[in-house]
Amino acid sequence: MGKTSQKEKDTNTITRRSFIKKSTAMGLGVYATAGMGPWFIKDALSSSGNLNLYTWPDYSKPEVIKAFEKSTGIKVKVTNYSSNQECMNKLRAARAKGFDIAQPSLTEITLHMEFELYQAMDESKIPNLKNLEPSFYESSKEQGGVIDGKRIGLPYDWGTEAITFNTDKLNYKYGELSYGTMWEPEFNQKVTCRPHSVFIGAGLYLDAIGQVPSNRMYDTYKDETKMRKVYDEILKFLISKKKNIKMFWNNAQDHQLAFLQNGCLIGQTWDGPILTMKKEGKPVTYMAPKEGAMTWVDSMSIVKNAENLEQAYAFINWAYTPEAGAIMAKSTGYNSVVKGVDALLDAKTKQGFNEAYPGNALENLWWYPNEQPWFVPARTEYRDKFQAA
Incomplete structure (x- = not known):
């Protein structure tokens, strides 16, 4: 979305106003x-x-x-x-x-x-x-x-879907936090995520490290053949890491349960529920990972x-x-x-x-594309396989 001004680089902050100028272009x-x-x-x-x-x-x-x-x-x-x-x-x-x-x-x-x-x-x-x-x-x-x-x-x-973590237990700086972070062995039974959108986060991570190329997951929206080829590999990865998942979320209220009652330390979540909790003084924070926050x-x-x-x-x-x-x-x-x-x-x-959204996070957002009629049934199929595994 264009270059960050020197002043913004110095403060490591991009304001909403500067985001407008970059995004309008x-x-x-x-x-x-x-x-x-x-x-x-x-x-x-x-x-x-x-x-x-x-x-x-x-x-x-x-x-x-x-x-x-x-x-x-x-x-x-x-x-x-x-x-x-x-x-x-x-x-x-x-x-x-x-x-x-x-x-x-x-x-x-x-x-x-x-x-x-x-x-x-x-x-x-x-x-x-x-x-x-x-x-x-x-x-x-x-x-x-x-x-x-x-x-x-x-x-x-x-809004976006990115990474939330418990600030009493964890401390990450922008640029080191990744969608892959929550799959590290130390987070066994400490992760929350949504069962279908976690495929995008995992896919962005696997694409970034060169393990499953997908053009930042945009290839998966072009046709069903390309989508299934990439999702097959993501499914294998997620099943191999499933032991890390404490609970799946499907709505905003589940975010609170995950971090306040169910012992989750990290997860892929929406921004709104977490930022609301943060304003209330709860020990959580929300941050865009280096692969880019998923934006809708x-x-x-x-x-x-x-x-x-x-x-x-x-x-x-x-x-x-x-x-x-x-x-x-x-x-x-x-x-x-x-x-x-x-x-x-x-x-x-x-x-x-x-x-x-510190640093260049607003320049690096990942925007959801239009979903064709074939996409949701195919995605649901992979979601169900993951949950049943």
Whole structure:
């Protein structure tokens, strides 16, 4: 993503603002900058009624929901899912009814639209769209937000999956920490990971050391033959190291159980749950490994047969205010896509971000590609083999 300035090299810190400049040149998502001034939610302030929100548990934190309800007068009914696949399957079973807004990852929307689960958006109904970072808006078109020339999903936030470790027992510096670290013999029964995404982390490590070349795992998204060739080797590696795993996680709450109750010392996790724990003073930290943190962007999409369209647009419009972005970032530990948020964040949130992505970590992010229809069933097959081994 371009060269780091000398000042940034000297301080070993890349700010959100410098990340914007680097990422915009690449058309990638970035964090927000300050300076947008006051905001208004025109029609949403006079709107009333209900909104059926289908989302990740972390995104329905009371701080977020209460702030939206107070700003708009709209009452929210929340239903949660723990994976993009669960989101898709439930919407399919419901025939895209019963929900107004869903929040799948942008790279999953193409797969979801195989079943016509979302409707095209009218961007003229989202005046606060002007607050969305331009690079996020542009890159989202290729990530799955625009299909057949129609806007289906808009960016909501971004986050990563990287390495968490117990700071009472371990101390790593950026550049020495690797996805391979947690497979060292000393971590027998001390590791947590998610059973399908651990294949990417292990693959990035094996590619970096030249053991299983995969073009940083991007070859595995091109066609099924290439994917299976690489995943066969990763599966062998993971099975040989499986004794290190204490528990698998599948949702944000599992992160807390792993480190606070189940004795895990290290693992491959999402950033949000860990950075939230860190702010609360728990002995954990989150850091990008030298192979690159795995980066995703989650969306806001209007369900095809939504009954509360005015309220759905009100939610999207509200989400693109600096105040809403800051509430989301502070309460979840994830990163806003809205301009002006950085100026509203507390010192601990900013510190957590800088410690998670030191040095050139933001330049070295690994971005999830679009997943083709064949990919998820194949990945699920390997996940099941690993869990059953």
